[in-house]
Amino acid sequence: MNWKKILLKAGLTLLSLALIVGVLGMYIYHEVVSTSKVIYQPIKKSVRRVEPINVVEKDPFSVLLLGVDKREGDRGRSDSLMLLTVNPNNDTTKIISIPRDTRTLIVGKNRIDKINHAYAFGGVQMTVNTVEKFLNIPIDYYMEVNMEGFKDVVDAIGGVKVNNTLDFTNDGVHFKKGSLFLNGSDALSFTRMRYDDPNGDFGREARQRQIIEAVITQGAKIENLIGYDEILKSIKNNLVTNFTIQEIYKIQREYRQASGNIEQEQLQGSGKLIKGIYYYQVPEKNRLTLSNELRKQLSLE
Template identity: 30%
Template sequence: MNKSKTDKRKQEKTMKMAILIVFSIISVLFTVYVLMSRFLPLRYAAVLILIIVFLNFAVYFLLLTKKKKWKTILSAILMVISLIVFALGAFALRDVNRAISKVSSAEETDIYSIIVMNNNPYKMAIEVEQEDIALVESGQQALIQELLPNNRDYETNAYSSYPELVEALYEGTEQFILFDEAFREIVYSVHANFDIETRVLVSTNPNIIEELKNAKIRSPLEYYDIIKKDKADKPEKGDYTEYESKKVENAEPFTMLISGIDTYGHINTKSRSDVNIVLAINPQKHEILMVPVVRDAYVTIAGTGFKDKLTHAGVLGVETTKNSVANALGMPIDAYVKVNFTTLVELVDTLGGVTVDNPIAFSAFGNHFSAGKIRLNGAEALAFSRERKSLAGGDFDRGMNQTRVIKGLINEVIQPQNITKFSTILEQLSDSFITDLSDQAIRSIVQNQLNTGGSWTVNSTSITAQGQMGLPSYMMPGYSLYFAVLNEDSVVEARNQLLAVLE
């Protein structure tokens, strides 16, 4: 009988030891996982380790000391609660790790379509045979073959620009064009209802056909400042210097471009860059300076050697926009964040709104914005950021309003309740922006804010410019456009202020 009791006690003790060992292993694995995620500052990591060590000792003490029922129950409760916390924490970290990896490794995609006029008799791509294809970029035979597999013995007719290519389609000179969808927004300025008057026969992104079914009629008055020339200009060559940017690895001072494209939906889409704001960020001093560069700035487009509106650089990709802005300012830009309309709406709503200090009352897109501090939801913040026609300074005032929204967002993000929700916010927004900041840099910046806390000093300044019509455009050579020629003295002053923040 005594031997039976002894054996039973040994079995119970062995079982308890097994449970404790498993619990300890899980505790160690969770601690290592948290530390490897590189979010927690050293002092918080030390506190976490102490708490987990204390939990393990408490559970050991309760289970292995003199047997009492309440100790067993309490140890079981502690282990269950701990395991639930470990599981929830691990899942949250997994989600944020995925989100960071997603935004820091995402790439822009090129979308090409075969476009015809609405009255074209062909309804399906497989029907097309022995039809010539007009295009802008040469060497696209493989792509044409992919889109039109039965089209044989065709010729390609090359055009110098996408507006010229589309004009040939409208005039009936061409029946089929190979079209880079990044240029769709530019084409609207020539044919406002391009979406309705033409048809995508086939595309490398089949979703675009469905999306265009909901296209709405646009007013040509939106593009009143664009005039067709009798003869296309030769593009103007511009000075260009490739500035070597540094790779941001930790919470060190750096420069960044926020580039906003004028679309909703997929952030990987290339399109015109309507918002271009350069930031100098100094995490050590908790200081940020923002400098908006107007969309119509007449700059050398990186990779082309020719001058055009800055907004047109976006159709060649955000890296092109970043390098074009760096050249215009005469300084390197280390990183970029690319956003679109969807990003702003979702971010503001996720944070529960944003407070903006509005200097002058105005109305836009069915909203009235009073002077003073105002609270905006996502849709209102977008309307506030987009309006320019009712503002005295036009694009310049719009750029400053955009910096006011960004300042409000920064003030919201650094609030303790939002810092602790960083993983949730990032996961919700992971499809809404992309950046070339490394995941290590993102973690270091968050870790630095958790460690130091406190508010940031956020300032902004502007670059002045003179408006001018009719300068040569690289991407729209046959049209007279409005440009903003940047004042060199103002550029130098802005550059010096940006560099001062980094010191």
């Protein structure tokens, strides 16, 4: 076989591979678009926004991440609440953990209660309204993750690697300190432990953040395209958001620098028993200080 035939054969082989990759790429693209339509559920526009968010113009925005513990026959409660504020102008992302027992006004119920009860009373919309009132900022986007079913996502990507800072046992599983590789069931147990953690809710939320970040990292490294079917199926079953696919693409491209500079803060307060019920009480001074920081981060007056 002469060199011309070798080059022709090699060229045809590369062309065939390119066509296969192109077809698979188009298939994945259409599946991603289809998935984005399934998980898309809008909420009411925030009254705290005069003009709507425009990610094309690189406006700062906020995202409320709800880790919801839904079990069969139960609507569920927001097991964890995390607020992300992203500012591409100074390339920063702030993550604020809001303890589930935080005592505040539940907007729409007109009662003082634990902040995570807002989800049980009125779902995502009431939770968004309550957090907006509590911190005096607009919530532009939300992502609701079903932590019970999130184990399916972990299994779909072949497990996740985490760094465990606390030796503990939960659901009959022993988690040693150090680097751990977890399957879906173990990852769920890892995130659910709360009472043996000296940091309480904050420790639990830190573990939940680790799992979510590990899922994103591991998912981005997957080279076997066959796995995307199971991943997208798991996302359809366990994630709800008001992000459109166009906004996700824009944010991924235009806000990348901000996502690489993450600052994590805790909502400063203390535990308190009121009429025999445990609450996380945030002093007004601390609440106002945090509110002002977040408004500055979002370029609000």
